[in-house]
Amino acid sequence: MSFAMQKQASTRPLLWKLDSIVSLSDEEKRALLDLPMTIKVFDPDSDIVRDGDRPSECCLVLSGFVCRYKVLSDGRRQIMGFYIPGDIPDLQSLHLNVMDHSIGTLVTSSIALIPHESLRNLLTQHPGLAAAFWRDTLIDAAMFREWMIGMGRRSAYQRIAHLLCELRVRLKAVGLAGEGGYDLPVTQNELGDALGLSTVHVNRVLQDLRSEGLIVLRGGSLHIPDWEALQVAGDFDPTYLHLRR
Amino acid sequence: MSFAMQKQASTRPLLWKLDSIVSLSDEEKRALLDLPMTIKVFDPDSDIVRDGDRPSECCLVLSGFVCRYKVLSDGRRQIMGFYIPGDIPDLQSLHLNVMDHSIGTLVTSSIALIPHESLRNLLTQHPGLAAAFWRDTLIDAAMFREWMIGMGRRSAYQRIAHLLCELRVRLKAVGLAGEGGYDLPVTQNELGDALGLSTVHVNRVLQDLRSEGLIVLRGGSLHIPDWEALQVAGDFDPTYLHLRR
DNA sequence: CGAAGGCTTGATAGACCTCAAACACAGTGG
DNA sequence: CCACTGTGTTTGAGGTCTATCAAGCCTTCG
Known part of the structure; x- marks a missing residue:
């Protein structure tokens, strides 16, 4: 598979995902396809980003299964969300410099790493995409709330x-x-x-x-x-x- | 107190709050002060926004104590966060049309209602403020996560x-x-x-x-x-x- | 075939819940 | 001024959901 084809196949999950929560113009889709990214395969149970890190890129799940978690001082772990192809679990790192938790794989997963700088450029040039990504993080927050309800009540x-x-x-x-x-x-x-x-x-x-x-x-x-x-x-x-x- | 003075006093908690999480330029501060808003006093235990609503304005807490909550099908309640002067608990309604929970007062609280339209104009004209508000919602999400950890572990x-x-x-x-x-x-x-x-x-x-x-x-x-x-x-x-x- | 990881089962213990009632305090009305 | 009411706090007793500990089992894989 050529590099161009690989990239196109890679970005597809993201298009599907965003398409499920907002409506995108063709131009916005094209801009997304043009995002520079590095694709990396992670073994099961390995960290993509760690608590305390100051990431300079966001990770987009292309295949596999990923989770957001934090290890407490007594060693116990709380998983705070599962992430599937199309998700960008650490989009928040665009505006929160320090990670207050980790993101890791559950199974072998292929992950696209997108530089913050490229994302920032994309969002300033396409306000519609900025709104889409903001909305995505808000839905993430809504899932946290729903999990809170579950664990509380x-x-x-x-x-x-x-x-x-x-x-x-x-x-x-x-x-x-x-x-x-x-x-x-x-x-x-x-x-x-x-x-x-x-x-x-x-x-x-x-x-x-x-x-x-x-x-x-x-x-x-x-x-x-x-x-x-x-x-x-x-x-x-x-x-x-x-x-x- | 004149209307202008009242308005200035009103916006101050917001400035303090945003100032605690981002650094604002003088121009951005001025723009915030110019936001049109209606001030309303709510009795204790009354709803500001309700589950299922489609708000056309955001609420800024000026004084009092407010909470985000949801009532389950069996009548039990889960409170998902407390909000204090300077907070805008339903900022998310800018991008999520339907409320999936309610926001209500704990004690008598004075609330400024800001039209979505005004906020949207403000954010397109001041990208720095857009980033600030996005960051604010991300910190909200971080608080949800921390509460999840608490209830889970x-x-x-x-x-x-x-x-x-x-x-x-x-x-x-x-x-x-x-x-x-x-x-x-x-x-x-x-x-x-x-x-x-x-x-x-x-x-x-x-x-x-x-x-x-x-x-x-x-x-x-x-x-x-x-x-x-x-x-x-x-x-x-x-x-x-x-x-x- | 042995090792490792995940699944299953049993027994016991503890954290927290529910029900029920008494108490404290502020506000209200006679 | 004092009952009266309502809301919030406190206390007791008993019950239940879920955790912990410990062991056995099953499947996969080198």
Whole structure:
């Protein structure tokens, strides 16, 4: 594959993603395609950006599965979000110099690194894109809020169901989930770190969800027999994702 | 007080707040002072913006104490943040049309309502201010993340101490907290809703904090005898607030 | 085939919740 | 001036959700 073709294929997830939350003009799409970027493949469980770093580039997920997390002083970990192809999890570093958490891969992932300078130029020349990216960070914040609600007020059962719903909707928006389900390359331990639960408890609740026929999960592949029922179980309402359709 | 003077006094908290997170030019400050706004006083426990609304203006807190919250389907409430003079809690409505939560007062509060249109004009004419406001929403998101960490991985004891630390730092940044402490017009019930705890448990933990000499709290007034110790108790590190100094 | 990582299960413990009631205090009205 | 009311705080008792510890199992992979 030629470099140009590779680049075009690379940027596609981002176009799909932005297209799911804003409407872009052809000119804006072209400008996005012209962004300079370096593509890098990361092994599973490796950091892309670390707590305390002062990044000079943003990372765009092209393939794989990435998470935002922080390790506490006592060594325990809190995962604060999962990121999928098309997402730019550290867009905030454009305006917040110091990272107050880390971003790392869950599985082998290919990541495009885009210099801050290029992004800044792009945004000053295309106010519509600036609005789009700002909106993207605001939706990120809305997801944080929804996770807060979950950890503050929802049971483990609801929380897990809710997360599985959120991932379905987001993956579907970028064409990575079919009607029936999607690939979920996340261990039960990682689910626990994301939801504020122990691995053991995650395992037990997953079994509950399975025995009630809400999910079929094996080998990193999730099947959802009854989408409506799972949404009810998770008290899930996709409004907070602010998708266009 | 003349209208002009009133307006100038009104915008001051905003200037202080923005000044604590970015550096503003004199021209930008002048432009902020020229923002048209309507000032309105809200009773305690009343909504400023409601879940589902499509606001056409943003609200700037001038005095009082405001919170961001959502009521779940079972009637329980999760408070997702406290907002103090100088904050614009629904800045996000500039780019997210539908509110996915509510914003309401805790005590009598005076609020300036600024039309979206005026803000949008301001931001296109002053890119520096656009960056400043974007940064403000990113810091908001950083606070959400920190609360997530608390609810996911910290004990009730740590969570309460952490919240008291956060409020001290933020209030201090706008000149509303002295060395020793600050006014905390928040009931134990509201603290519970914010931290994902029951009122009863909040009460018991507050007593623990008191008996260990970490806080002196009575009648809505908080005194912190040992700032260092409270930070340790709450595992508090102000980095996530991204203050300039 | 052994090692490693992830999944599953059992037993026990603890943090926090719920229910229920008493107490304190400020504001209101007679 | 004093009951009366309402809101917020405090205390007690019991229950439950979830964590922790510990071990066994299964699959994958070198």
